[in-house]
Structures are given as C-alpha cells and as structure tokens.
Amino acid sequence: MPSRSIDLPQGTLDLLILRTLALEPLHGWAVSERIQQISSDVLRVRQGSLYPALHRLERRGWIKARWGTSENNRKAKFYELTKAGWRQLEIEQNAWQKLTAAVSQILETA
Amino acid sequence: MLLHDLFFRLRSLMRHAATESELDHELRFHLERQIDKYVRSGMSEAEAARRTRLEFGGLDQVKDECREARGVSFVESLAQDLHYSARTLLHSPAFTACAVLTLALGIGANTAIFSVVNRVLLNPLPYPNPQQLLAARQNDSLPNIEYMQRQTNSFASSGGINVAPMDFTGNGEPMRVHGAYVDAGLFATLGVQPMLGRLISADEDVKGGPRNVVVSYPFWRDFLSSDPHVLGKAIRLSDETYTVIGVMPREFALPKELADVFLSLWAGYPDAAAERDVHFMHTYWRLKPGVPLAQAQAEIAQADHRLAEAFPDTERERGTVLIPLQESLVGDARPALLILFGAVGLVLLIACANFAMLLMARAVARQRELMIRASLGARSGRLIRQRLTESTLLALVGGAVGLTVAKAGTTLLLALKPAELRRLDTIPMDARVFVFVFAISMLTGLLFGLLPACSASRGDIAEALRENARTTATGVSRSPLRSFLVTAELALALILLTGAGLLIKGFLRLRSVDPGFSPEKVITMYLQLPGTRYPQIPLQTNFRRELLARINAFPAVEAAMITDLPLAGNYVGHRVVIDGQPTRAVGAEPQVQTLSVMGEYFGVMQIPIRTGRDFRALDREGQPRVAIVNETFVRQLLPGQNPIGTRIDWARSDEPHEWMTIIGVAGDVKHSGLNQPVDPAVYAPFSQNDEAWRKFMTLVIRTRVPIAGLVEDVKKQVWSLDSQIPVSGVQSMDDLLAVSVAQQRFNMFLLSSFAALSVALAGVGIYGMVAYRVNQRTHEIGVYMALGAQHRDVLRLVMKDGVELGLLGIVLGLAGSIALTRVMVSVLFEVKPTDPPTLICVALLLAAVAMLACYIPARRALSIHPMTALRRE
Numbered sequence: 001m002p003s004r005s006i007d008l009p010q011g012t013l014d015l016l017i018l019r020t021l022a023l024e025p026l027h028g029w030a031v032s033e034r035i036q037q038i039s040s041d042v043l044r045v046r047q048g049s050l051y052p053a054l055h056r057l058e059r060r061g062w063i064k065a066r067w068g069t070s071e072n073n074r075k076a077k078f079y080e081l082t083k084a085g086w087r088q089l090e091i092e093q094n095a096w097q098k099l100t101a102a103v104s105q106i107l108e109t110a
Numbered sequence: 111m112l113l114h115d116l117f118f119r120l121r122s123l124m125r126h127a128a129t130e131s132e133l134d135h136e137l138r139f140h141l142e143r144q145i146d147k148y149v150r151s152g153m154s155e156a157e158a159a160r161r162t163r164l165e166f167g168g169l170d171q172v173k174d175e176c177r178e179a180r181g182v183s184f185v186e187s188l189a190q191d192l193h194y195s196a197r198t199l200l201h202s203p204a205f206t207a208c209a210v211l212t213l214a215l216g217i218g219a220n221t222a223i224f225s226v227v228n229r230v231l232l233n234p235l236p237y238p239n240p241q242q243l244l245a246a247r248q249n250d251s252l253p254n255i256e257y258m259q260r261q262t263n264s265f266a267s268s269g270g271i272n273v274a275p276m277d278f279t280g281n282g283e284p285m286r287v288h289g290a291y292v293d294a295g296l297f298a299t300l301g302v303q304p305m306l307g308r309l310i311s312a313d314e315d316v317k318g319g320p321r322n323v324v325v326s327y328p329f330w331r332d333f334l335s336s337d338p339h340v341l342g343k344a345i346r347l348s349d350e351t352y353t354v355i356g357v358m359p360r361e362f363a364l365p366k367e368l369a370d371v372f373l374s375l376w377a378g379y380p381d382a383a384a385e386r387d388v389h390f391m392h393t394y395w396r397l398k399p400g401v402p403l404a405q406a407q408a409e410i411a412q413a414d415h416r417l418a419e420a421f422p423d424t425e426r427e428r429g430t431v432l433i434p435l436q437e438s439l440v441g442d443a444r445p446a447l448l449i450l451f452g453a454v455g456l457v458l459l460i461a462c463a464n465f466a467m468l469l470m471a472r473a474v475a476r477q478r479e480l481m482i483r484a485s486l487g488a489r490s491g492r493l494i495r496q497r498l499t500e501s502t503l504l505a506l507v508g509g510a511v512g513l514t515v516a517k518a519g520t521t522l523l524l525a526l527k528p529a530e531l532r533r534l535d536t537i538p539m540d541a542r543v544f545v546f547v548f549a550i551s552m553l554t555g556l557l558f559g560l561l562p563a564c565s566a567s568r569g570d571i572a573e574a575l576r577e578n579a580r581t582t583a584t585g586v587s588r589s590p591l592r593s594f595l596v597t598a599e600l601a602l603a604l605i606l607l608t609g610a611g612l613l614i615k616g617f618l619r620l621r622s623v624d625p626g627f628s629p630e631k632v633i634t635m636y637l638q639l640p641g642t643r644y645p646q647i648p649l650q651t652n653f654r655r656e657l658l659a660r661i662n663a664f665p666a667v668e669a670a671m672i673t674d675l676p677l678a679g680n681y682v683g684h685r686v687v688i689d690g691q692p693t694r695a696v697g698a699e700p701q702v703q704t705l706s707v708m709g710e711y712f713g714v715m716q717i718p719i720r721t722g723r724d725f726r727a728l729d730r731e732g733q734p735r736v737a738i739v740n741e742t743f744v745r746q747l748l749p750g751q752n753p754i755g756t757r758i759d760w761a762r763s764d765e766p767h768e769w770m771t772i773i774g775v776a777g778d779v780k781h782s783g784l785n786q787p788v789d790p791a792v793y794a795p796f797s798q799n800d801e802a803w804r805k806f807m808t809l810v811i812r813t814r815v816p817i818a819g820l821v822e823d824v825k826k827q828v829w830s831l832d833s834q835i836p837v838s839g840v841q842s843m844d845d846l847l848a849v850s851v852a853q854q855r856f857n858m859f860l861l862s863s864f865a866a867l868s869v870a871l872a873g874v875g876i877y878g879m880v881a882y883r884v885n886q887r888t889h890e891i892g893v894y895m896a897l898g899a900q901h902r903d904v905l906r907l908v909m910k911d912g913v914e915l916g917l918l919g920i921v922l923g924l925a926g927s928i929a930l931t932r933v934m935v936s937v938l939f940e941v942k943p944t945d946p947p948t949l950i951c952v953a954l955l956l957a958a959v960a961m962l963a964c965y966i967p968a969r970r971a972l973s974i975h976p977m978t979a980l981r982r983e
Contacts, residue, residue: 028136029143047144048167051137052175059180061114070139072146077136 013045013053015096018081018089021063025080027070028054054079062088133176137169191499199500202472206504209468212874213508215867216461217550218515223454223860224546225520225537227447230440232542236361238301242266242397243435244406245365250393250430252293252375253386254417258430259295261413264406266398269296270391272375272382273367275638275806279834280346281333286638286836289347290369291378291391299396300365306330307341307356310374317384319377323352327360329370347371349642349834350378365435366392387424395432407432426697443528445936446857450864452933453609456602457864458550460871462558463595465508467875469501470562470592471882494560501559502552509551513539516547523860528853561591593915596872596879600919600960601926603865603872607952608927609934610865613858615948616939620854626779626788627676628716629843632812633820634675636839637828639805650805651731651797653831658709660827661811667820669811670709671796673804675843676781677850681705682804686792688747689757689769699761700747702739703781703791706799706807712738712776714812715843722754722774729773730797737770741778743790758792770794783850785939808839817842857937869956872919873963880912881967888974896976908968916960920953927952 020026020034031054032045057063062085070076081089141162148158166172199206234240250258252270259268269292276289294315303309304324314320323345325334334340334354344351352373375383375391382388397406414428437444473480480493520537644650654671661669674681685699694700711717712724720741729736737758744753757769770792778788796807813820825837848855884891891904899907931943941948 027139029140032140046167047140047165048172049175051140051172052179055176055179072143074139074142075135076139077132 012096013049014057015089015092016043016045017050017053017057018062018085018092021079021081021085022089025068025078027068027076027078029076031079057085060088061085129180133173137172141166141169187495188499191496192503194496195500195503199504205468205472209465209504210508210511212461212464212468212871213505213551213554214511214515215871216458217509217512217547217554218519219454219864219867220458220550221512221516221543221547222519222523223447223451225516225539225543226523227451228540228542228546229537230443231447235365235436235439236363239396239399240436241434242399243299243365244395244397244403244432245435245438246393246395247431247433247438248429249389249391251386251389252383252391254389254425255293255295255391255393257417258410258413261416262406262409264397264401264409266396267295267299268393268395269293269299270375270393271296271364271367271369272391273369275636275836275838276348276371277638277640277834277836278333278345278347278370279349284834284836285333286636286838287329287347287370288368289378290364290367290372291375291382292372293375296394299394301396302358302362304356305359306338307354309356310372315374315376317376317380319374321350321352321377322355322373323347324356324358324372325354326358326370326372327362330357347373349640365394365439386421394435403432403434423696443853445933446853449609449934449937450857450860453606453861453864456606457868457871458554460599460602460868460875462554463599464871464875464878465501465505465554466558466561467592467595467878469497469559470589471878473497473562497562498556498559502555505551505555505559506548508554509547512551513547516543526852526856526859528856592879593911596876596912596915597919597922599872599875600916600956601923603868604920604923604952604956605926605930606861606865606868607956608923608931608949610858610862611948611952612931612934612938612941612943612945613854613861615945616937616941617851617854617858619941620784620851620939623780623784625676625784625847626717626777627843629847631814632715632810632843633817634811634839634841634843634846635809635821635824635837637807637809637835637837639832640834641803641805643832643834644805645802647799647802648731650802651799654708654796654807657809657827657831660831661809661824662709664815664820664823666814667811668710668714668813669809670707670711670714671807671809672707672711673705673807674781675808675810675846676715676779677783677846678808679782681781683789684792685761686747686758687761687767689759689767696761700790702743702747703789704760705791705793706796706804707793708796708807711793711810714810715779717779718777720775720777722772724774725793725795729795733798735768735770735798736773736795738774738776738793739772740776740788740791740793742788743792744775746790768800770798784847785854810843854937854939869959872956873959876912876916876960877963877967879915880908880964881970883911884908884967884971887971891971891974892976892978895974901972904971905965905968908971909964912964912968913961916957916964920956920960923956924949924953 016035017031020031020038023034026034028050032047032050035043035045054063054065058065058079061082063079064082065077065079067075068078144162144165145155145158148161149155153161163169235243237243250270255268255270259265271290271292273288273290275286278285278287292310294310294312297309305327307324309324310322314322325340325345330336330340334343334345337343340354340357343354345354346352352371358372382390395406397403410430410432414430417425418428440447517539520539524537639650639653644653658669658671661667681703682705683701684704685697685701687693687699707725710724712719719738722738725736725738739753739758744751748756753772753775756772757767758772759767759769776791776793779791780786780788781791782789796804809824811820811824821840828835828837887908891908894907895904927949928944934943
C-alpha cells in the first residue's frame, strides 16, 4: 500500500478536508479514512498533519466543531462546513480546476 | 473574519485548560480508532500501536502544531517566558534589586520632571479653545484696549484686568483681599461662566454703573459661608458697598492673577478707567476662529500706530506684542524645564547603560544554562525573546518603583518651586504620565535588553566558555559593547556635571551679588489706607507718622516705611526733568523709580549714604522739597556733575516746577532682582508726597526680638489707630531675597542632583566592569603574582582598561559639554557655557571618581593568593 500512495501536494490538504466535510459532518479520523477511501488509497494524508489543518480551518471560520457521539458510541469531535467554508470550497475548487486544466494542457501539448 | 480570528484566539486563551484537554481527547480518539482498525485487520495489539504511532508522528509535536494553528502559541510562550523570568529573577535577588533600583532611579527622576513638564508645558489652559487666547506683553489702559478692539477685525473679544488689594470689612477682623478691576470683555474673552448668578454685563460696565461684584469660589466659601442665596446681598469692600451678582465656579482661575472679587473698573475706580495714559491693565485677547497670530499682530501694530498719531503726547512709544497665552504664562520656566528634561534624559541613558551591563554580566554568569538550552535545540530567536522578556519585566518593575520615586520627587519639586512656577499647586500623575512611564520602561527594557541579548547570543557565550577553559591566561577578550557603554556613561556624566558646575558657579555669583542692603533681621509688612477715610495727603501722613512713632517706641526695634520694597517685584516709575538740563521732548524724559519713604529707611535697611545726608525729621510738609537719588541716577543722568543741590521734578507736573533738591546719594539697591540691572531711583519723603493715590506703604522693621510676637504687637498698633486696616504680606527680607533667587536655586539643585546621580551611576558602571574583569582574570593574576609581580604591576594590569576608558569618556564628555551646554546660556548668570575653570574642575572630579571606582575592585586583585587562584580552576 505505501508504495502505491503519493504524498499530498502542498496546500491541497485544506481543499480535500473542505470537500470531504461538504458531504457530512465528520470527526478527524473519519476525514482521513474518507480521503484515503475515495482516492482509492492513492492519496495518503500524514495523520499528524491533519489535525493542525483542521484547527487552522476552524480558526479561519470555514469549519466549526462540536462534540458528538461517534459510530462506535464514543465522544468525538465532529467538524462541519460553515457558510464561509462553503464559499471557500467553491473558490478553492475553481482555482484547483483551473490549475489542473492548465497543467494538463501543458503536459499534453509540450 | 479578523474579528472571528481574534475571538477564536481569545477564547482559546481563556479556555486554556479546556482547550488542552479537548485537544488531547481528540487525538487519543484518533489513535484508538486507528489501532482498532489495524487490530481488526489482523495485527497484534502491540504491532498496531507501533504502526499507528509511526504514522501519526510525535504526539507532542502534533499538539504543538495544533496549538500554533489555533494561534495561541505567542501569548502562551509569552506567559511561559514571563513565568520563567519571574522565577529566575526571584532566585537572584541581588541582581534583581540592583537592576530595578538602577532603573527606578533613572525612570523616577524622568517621570518627576516629565510630570512638571506635562503640567506646565503640555496641559492646556482651563479655558475653551485655549489656542485662540493671546496675552499682550505690555500693560495697557482701558481706553486704549477699547480703541484697539474697535480698530481691528482679528479678535472675537478682548479684556483687561488689574488686581489691587482691597479691604473686606464687616466680617470680624478686616481682611485684605485681591480685588480684580475688570472690563466686561474679560469673562467673554476667557470664555467662562459663573456657578451662581451672572457676570458683569457690558451695559453696567460704564461710568456711573452699579457697584456690583462677582466673587470667587473660595471667597464665597470662606467669607460668605457658601450661602446659596447670596445673590443680591451687599458686602463692604474698601469702604464701599457692593451687591453680589455672581459666584465663579470652583475650578475657575485667572490666567496669571489671583483674585477674590471681580468688579467693573468703571464702577469701582472710574478715574482710572478714563485714564488713557496710565497703562496698568493686563490685557487678554481672543482670536476669531481661524485668524492667524501674524495677522492679528499686524492689525494691532496698525492700531498702535493710529493711537500714537492720535495721542502723540502719551502714546508715542507703543509697541504692543501679542503672544499665545500659554507661552506668556510659562515664560522663563520653559527653557529651564526643557534643559532639565534633557538632563534627566541623560541620567536615564546612564542608568540604561548600567542596566545593560548588569544584563551582560548576568548572561555570562548564566552561560552554562544558556548553552544547555541552546544545545537542547532552543532556537536563538527564542532565547533572545526569553531574555528580552526578562529585561522588559525588570524594566517594568523598575518603572513601577520609579513611580514611587517620582511621587517623592514631585513633592520635593513643589517645595522648591520658583516664582515662575507659582501656578504649580499640584503635580498630578495623570494618564499621560503613566503612559510616559510605561513607554520609557518598555523602551528601556527592549532596547537595552536587546543589546546584550544579541551580543550574548552570538559571540559572548562562546567566548565566555573559552575564557572559562584552562587557556584563560592566553588572553581575555574585551567586550566592545561593555567598553562602549562605560565610555558613553562617563561622557554623559561629564556633560551633566559640567551643566551642574556652570549653574552652581552662576548661582554662587548671584548669591555673592550685593543687594545693596542688609536683609538680616528685617521683617516687612504691607498696609493700605482706605481711600474713603484717607482721601487727603495730610491724613495719610498723620497716620504714618503716628504708627511709626508707636512702633519705634517698642524696645530693640527700628522701623521705617517705603512704598515698594526691593525684590518685591514692583515699583512706580515716573519721568523726571532735571533743572539746568536742556528740555527734552514730552515723553522722552528719563524714567526713574519713584520711592517714598518715612523714618530712617536707609538706616533700617543699612543702605549707605554715599554723599550728602539722609532725610531728617525736619524734611517734612511745608519745608523745602528734598530728594535722595541712587548712584545709578548720578551715573546715568548727572554724569560728571555734583548731584548735591541739583534740582529735579516730575515731568509734566504743573509749571512752575516745585523743585526737589537732591540732598544725598544712596548706594544702589538691586530692586528688581539680583540678576537685574539697577535703574535710576529717586527717594522722597512720604510727608512731601504730592500724589494722594499713594495710599500704600511697606513697613520695614529691624529687630532683635522674636518676630512672631512683634508682628502681633504691630498689628495691634495698626488697629488701635484704625480697626479697618488689614495688615498683609508679612515676610522677612531674608525670605524675599531667597524667593528672588528661587528659580536659579531650583535649576541648580535639580541639575546638581542629576549630575550627582549620574556620576554615582557611572562610577558604579566602571566599578562593575573592573570588578568583573578582576574576577575573570583571577587565574591570570595568580600566575602573574606567582611569577613575582609587584602590587604596583598587578594594579596597573587590572586598572589599565578602566582608566583608559575613563579618560576617553572624559575627553569625549568635554567635547560633548562644549557642544551641548550652549543651550544653557539663557539660564546662566554671568558664566559662559565654556567656562574653562568649570570644565577643568568637573573633568578632574570625574577622573577622581573613575580612578576610585577602578581602584576599589583592583585592590581586591592584590589580595588574590596565587595558590588559591591557581586551584580555583
């Protein structure tokens, strides 16, 4: 598994977290699981870097946290998108799409 | 967004404990789930835990990153630093006490002076829109003020005031109060409102207007028993009845004058109100909004010109100068205060240099700890920040202690305040003072903490470590920063010492000036006869003669009287004509001091009669008029002439002249102040007085008996002659003399204190450096002595640096003094700022202090026993 996975490009973690949380409120561990599952284990989030990112996003007001009960009946901290977070997701998705389109265009034509 | 961020940070900070436990819980939850996941996939418990930890990274590191992401780390680490600093400082109480005391002295002295500067120079006047208020440098008369107000457009209003003593009677013992003769414009100009009733209106401020009076708050409180229904009541002032129409608010004060009651000049003293050529009123002007001073001044100059043309006889020499009121109030105090403020700033710099050296010595002493922290991975930025926290903490504590020093200092300043600062009744510690203390403390802590912190974080530690190693004897590195600080300290101290030396010399010169009379054992008091009961000169003369006879009948007492005392601040000036000299144009006759005396005035004051004779009892009314002039009169107006027998008269008195014959020449008296030139003066007997308005007199009594009892006896004699006459202004001639040099003494005392403080601090600085070096070189000295070095050689070795730096500092300080003391010209009396003897003296004094400061620690080096020194390694 480790050999197939690649590290996240700089700065994309925020986008992935926002996108993941857009589906439903999740706790931190679930966020990392979800990213790995959806990317078919290609993307690997270094688990230690997930939490500082979550706290940073919370401080910026894009996500908010509340304590809830996890699927295994434990107290866990759930994160969900705020209105500002939705707007930010929109902005970052657009930027990312522009970037990837431009990069692939270069790769194809050059 | 920004607000959210701030709120979030704050909340994290407030809920510190909760946030921490939440973070812990969140991460543990993650780890448990991950382990759980691996166990389910078939790993052993231990393997799962190992794998999870590996993937996750260091828990503490992640926590740290999270904290940083939440934005609390700066504040938290500051709190950590503060906690750490407080703990280490408490562990070294000697160092902490030295540092705090050094800074407290520097900051305290600065704060005390700043409080005065704040109160005197920075605080706005207690009137609305004070920047529009102007004062004329010259006094003027009411008709002229009205004329100028009509002729100009720049002013919203103007007002005049003259304060004269009045007698308040009908309330027990007759009281001397200050009566302010004003015009209706004065209150409008100052922009003040009464607390009760109303002010004097323009329509009653006319000839024959009603006798109405507005009283001050203290007068209302003390003499009218705070009567809320006082309006409409009658009070007796100088034998006239006035109706109280208003009470001023408690906080009201006139710009320069002290007054208890306010009355219309037209109502209270119509003769003076109509007089154009008696310029006796202070005038205040309020500019219309937006009018610049220059434009107003130009208009006033034109008005002056027109007045001079219209009344050439009396108004020819006009030249009204308007200055901002604030400036006119502060006057001479401003340069002195600014110089003191600059001087005390230098004291702070010296204190700061010592503070920096203390920090450096401490850094070297703590090098081991710092090295350990650095090698454990503390970044050097973090270490510097920690040390800055420590120095700033010290400085803030120093500032807080400094406030106490400042409080004591301001009390002392109030006790010493000179006449120029007489309005300075309190020196409040207002918000601005606190901001000032906080700002200089922070600045001191950061700036002077940064110097040694930076130098230590780079070179010094490594050097210090090397020095501590066995190779010490191969060479001791000098710290350039320390040498610089010591040199700078000595240079600054020398500058302050020079300033103090110049002021001391000036003050000694001033005190050695012969006032022209002998002040010892002379007591004075002031009386004024009510005009209603003593309208004519013979009545006045009888009263004076009788009173003087009664006082002179006391045992061991000699008494006389004069109109205006020397050094009391005022005199009446008249123009004179001299018989036999060519007639001068009207208004161009020489002006002289005019003093009336009765009794043996020259004898009592011990003013020598140089030639001719003193007045005699026979020189009285009905006899030929006589006068005594002073030496300056003779020198300026009768050069090369025998003054005795020369006849003089007041200019513009009615022809034919009733000549006064000069019968004697008295020694010069410094009437206007020891540092002021002597004006020509004419003394004439009260009994030959021709001006009925001279109803006032000052008793001068030379006595060998205790003063307190005598004053009461004199009062009894006055009241047995007339129970309605108040006696005021009781003071000794010695006091008057002391008051007249109070400003100079104030400057000298303060600057000398600062200089003493700075020399002490600089001495401690150089002492500290040499002591530190001796300590560092114990081993080297031990070897040196083991090799047979004499005491002299050892002394030379350890004192060399200190003495060299000291001399360098003194040379630089001399250069600095010559450059800087120039600003002191205005406060020096007959001393040049580059006075060579002063410079030489202070340089020698400081050199001696520096030598001593080097010698004391150097002597310790002599007691080093070679064996102990070698073993100490």
